[in-house]
Amino acid sequence: MNLLGxxxxxxxxxxxxxxxxxxPDITVKYAQVPFDxxxxxxxxxLGAKDDTIDLxxxxxxxxxxxxxxxxxxxxxxxxEQTKAAVPDAxxxxxxxxxxxxxxxxxxxxxxxxxxxxxxxxxxIAYPSIDPAQRMTWEQIAKDGKAAQAAGTQFGLLLEQxxxxxxxxxxxxxxxxxxxxxxxxxxxxxxxNTGWEKAMQWYSDTFSSGLSPRGVxxxxxxxxxxxxxxxxxxxxxWDIGNFAKSDIDWGVAPMPYFAGGxxxxxxxxxxxxxxxxxxxxxxxxxxxxxxxxDPAGNLAxxxxxxxxxxxxxxxxxxxxxxEALGGAKTTGLANLIAHENTQTATPRPVSVGYIxxxxxxxxxxxxxxxxxxxxxxxxxxxxxxxxxxxxL
Amino acid sequence: MAPSQVFDxxxxxxxxxxGQVPTTRSRRRRASPSLIALAFLAPALISLIxxxxxxxxxxxxxxxFRQSLLQGGTVFVxxxxxxxxxxxxxxTNALLVTLVFSLIVNPLQIGAAFLLAVLxxxxxxxxxxxxxxxxxxxxxxxxxxAVVWSVIYRPDGLGNSFLALLGLPAQPFLTSPQQSLASIxxxxxxIGIGYWMLFLIAGxxxxxxxxxxxxxxxxxxxxxxxxxxxxxxxRRPLAFVLVADTVSNFLIFAPVQILTKGGPSGSSNLxxxxxxxxxxxxxDLSKAQAEVIxxxxxxxxxxxxxxxLLRSSDAA
Numbered sequence: 001m002n003l004l005g006x007x008x009x010x011x012x013x014x015x016x017x018x019x020x021x022x023x024p025d026i027t028v029k030y031a032q033v034p035f036d037x038x039x040x041x042x043x044x045x046l047g048a049k050d051d052t053i054d055l056x057x058x059x060x061x062x063x064x065x066x067x068x069x070x071x072x073x074x075x076x077x078x079x080e081q082t083k084a085a086v087p088d089a090x091x092x093x094x095x096x097x098x099x100x101x102x103x104x105x106x107x108x109x110x111x112x113x114x115x116x117x118x119x120x121x122x123x124i125a126y127p128s129i130d131p132a133q134r135m136t137w138e139q140i141a142k143d144g145k146a147a148q149a150a151g152t153q154f155g156l157l158l159e160q161x162x163x164x165x166x167x168x169x170x171x172x173x174x175x176x177x178x179x180x181x182x183x184x185x186x187x188x189x190x191x192n193t194g195w196e197k198a199m200q201w202y203s204d205t206f207s208s209g210l211s212p213r214g215v216x217x218x219x220x221x222x223x224x225x226x227x228x229x230x231x232x233x234x235x236x237w238d239i240g241n242f243a244k245s246d247i248d249w250g251v252a253p254m255p256y257f258a259g260g261x262x263x264x265x266x267x268x269x270x271x272x273x274x275x276x277x278x279x280x281x282x283x284x285x286x287x288x289x290x291x292x293d294p295a296g297n298l299a300x301x302x303x304x305x306x307x308x309x310x311x312x313x314x315x316x317x318x319x320x321x322e323a324l325g326g327a328k329t330t331g332l333a334n335l336i337a338h339e340n341t342q343t344a345t346p347r348p349v350s351v352g353y354i355x356x357x358x359x360x361x362x363x364x365x366x367x368x369x370x371x372x373x374x375x376x377x378x379x380x381x382x383x384x385x386x387x388x389x390x391l
Numbered sequence: 392m393a394p395s396q397v398f399d400x401x402x403x404x405x406x407x408x409x410g411q412v413p414t415t416r417s418r419r420r421r422a423s424p425s426l427i428a429l430a431f432l433a434p435a436l437i438s439l440i441x442x443x444x445x446x447x448x449x450x451x452x453x454x455x456f457r458q459s460l461l462q463g464g465t466v467f468v469x470x471x472x473x474x475x476x477x478x479x480x481x482x483t484n485a486l487l488v489t490l491v492f493s494l495i496v497n498p499l500q501i502g503a504a505f506l507l508a509v510l511x512x513x514x515x516x517x518x519x520x521x522x523x524x525x526x527x528x529x530x531x532x533x534x535x536x537a538v539v540w541s542v543i544y545r546p547d548g549l550g551n552s553f554l555a556l557l558g559l560p561a562q563p564f565l566t567s568p569q570q571s572l573a574s575i576x577x578x579x580x581x582i583g584i585g586y587w588m589l590f591l592i593a594g595x596x597x598x599x600x601x602x603x604x605x606x607x608x609x610x611x612x613x614x615x616x617x618x619x620x621x622x623x624x625x626r627r628p629l630a631f632v633l634v635a636d637t638v639s640n641f642l643i644f645a646p647v648q649i650l651t652k653g654g655p656s657g658s659s660n661l662x663x664x665x666x667x668x669x670x671x672x673x674x675d676l677s678k679a680q681a682e683v684i685x686x687x688x689x690x691x692x693x694x695x696x697x698x699x700l701l702r703s704s705d706a707a
Contacts, residue, residue, distance in 0.1 A: 212546060354674060355672075358668065365652060369654065382480075
């Protein structure tokens with residue numbers, strides 16, 4: 001059977017080999033398509049009912065669109081098993097119209113890293129890694145400014161400055177919701193008080209100079225490793241690089257707004273079966289191995305730094321991740337396990353998610369550069385509604 | 392005329408030697424010169440049809456339909472997509488930005504390329520070295536130069552360090568709606584001026600030196616020589632540069648994608664980038680096709696206008 005995805009072939013070699021040992025009669029062949037071509041390729045080949053794809057990787061926010069198009073096999077018979085094997089947020093993102101369309105393979109979260117030298121210079125205590133002592137954004141902004149006064153160039157920086165994935169929790173924390181509501185999940189809701197307050201706070205971090213304007217996605221983590229930033233919000237994938245850098249750093253939970261709820265990003269890749277496949281049984285067997293079987297799911301992370309979606313696999317994986325950062329990341333395994341189950345807030349499941357994410361990205365970029373918040377959110381609402389009309 | 396003469400002359404000795412005069416000659420004659428010309432042109436014509444005309448026709452055809460993801464069907468909407476586009480604030484803004492961009496960047500690049508070409512064809516010390524330095528940015532792929540310039544334009548980047556050195560205040564560059572388009576123009580000119588200069592240098596080197604000598608004897612100033620000798624005689628390469636530069640500037644994509652994503656507030660949202668977002672990120676292929684047709688028409692109109700202007704000045 002054939003698996004199609006956007007990862008390097010070496011990434012999936014361990015899970016394929018592990019599956020082969022258990023099932024010598026099934027051979028899994030993996031084909032790679034570059035990430036930015038994955039969606040057009042899937043649209044073309046699945047649209048033409050190409051039966052040479054049996055199983056493929058599904059970017060979780062795109063799941064509902066693929067399901068609506070009829071490009072995913074209904075896996076609802078595995079509902080109970082999946083619900084038991086993975087965190088709630090990783091179960092719900094695979095549902096569309098109450099049916100299960102794919103099984104989660106990988107997961108993610110966000111963490112706050114801090115520069116110890118910078119905090120020492122300003123006489124600020126290190127934030128705790130204990131989720132019970134989570135910092136507030138208000139406190140981080142205040143401490144970040146103090147660090148700037150003591151000589152650090154920037155107080156705070158988010159790794160994906162203009163990405164919905166990382167900014168959704170700001171609005172969620174203030175009760176603004178995901179931005180999409182309604183029965184069909186095709187109603188925009190980004191002009192409520194929660195969204196406006198969160199975006200105003202975000203806008204202020206740039207106008208006050210706490211965060212730098214004009215620094216793009218691929219330049220953010222080097223800015224932290226060069227010691228120019230006091231607080232940096234990034235992902236578990238940063239730990240490997242930071243461990244190799246020269247600066248002294250620590251890690252803490254992603255902050256929340258005072259008086260608001262605690263919300264953190266989550267989600268990554270699921271895998272789904274092509275309805276036109278002629279090897280559905282074999283594909284399903286391999287999919288269950290890679291997602292629901294802890295050993296199989298763990299094998300998908302052997303050759304890369306990513307959190308496995310399966311809860312039991314995560315429990316095995318996190319100590320390894322924690323060891324990667326040495327003494328700097330003591331307590332990380334507990335923190336990630338806590339975030340996965342308690343604060344993880346998935347991106348909205350909507351057939352219009354792709355348009356929503358793209359247009360929100362533009363709005364975040366403009367807000368960051370100083371566009372008036374309420375006006376820009378109204379404009380984004382208009383743009384999103386316009387884009388959804390063609391659905 | 393020429394091919395058939397060559398053809399006949401080659402055949403004459405053969406026919407006399409073999410004696411098969413009537414059959415061979417009549418069969419060969421049937422292959423008319425225009426058919427042979429067509430055969431030779433076929434590779435070019437076929438690629439023109441397959442790579443240019445067919446995709447344009449497909450775009451035009453598809454721009455008359457609308458696809459629905461949820462209903463899963465395709466409906467004929469006539470000019471509906473075009474109507475929607477002109478009623479869409481983002482599209483009209485992109486159209487305006489593209490026109491302003493073309494109006495400024497083309498004269499700027501061609502003027503600078505012409506002046507530099509004149510400068511570097513003078514016999515001065517190190518002219519060739521300077522010329523190579525100006526041409527060098529062509530060797531850098533556009534995406535790489537965009538990444539390099541993103542570092543220059545960062546608020547804490549090289550650009551502002553340089554301004555500080557001169558005692559000037561720091562500028563927001565790409566983060567300001569007033570400066571983003573101009574910043575992209577500077578980056579494109581950094582690449583473009585050297586490239587277009589090459590064509591003009593070739594043109595200037597073709598101007599016979601006697602004309603300059605004659606002008607000198609007549610007591611013409613350097614300015615007068617530039618205006619009355621160089622300028623009229625490089626009009627042909629200049630016309631090519633004008634048209635090619637205009638077209639290439641209508642198709643700018645990579646720097647916008649890498650540096651600004653069309654922002655802030657749509658201030659650098661050129662049509663090519665708007666087409667890309669509409670087609671591949673918003674998934675509205677039909678409207679994107681309609682936008683392609685609009686862009687092609689716009690380019691054709693402006694290039695036709697340029698040809699007309701150049702022709703009338705030729706006649707004068």
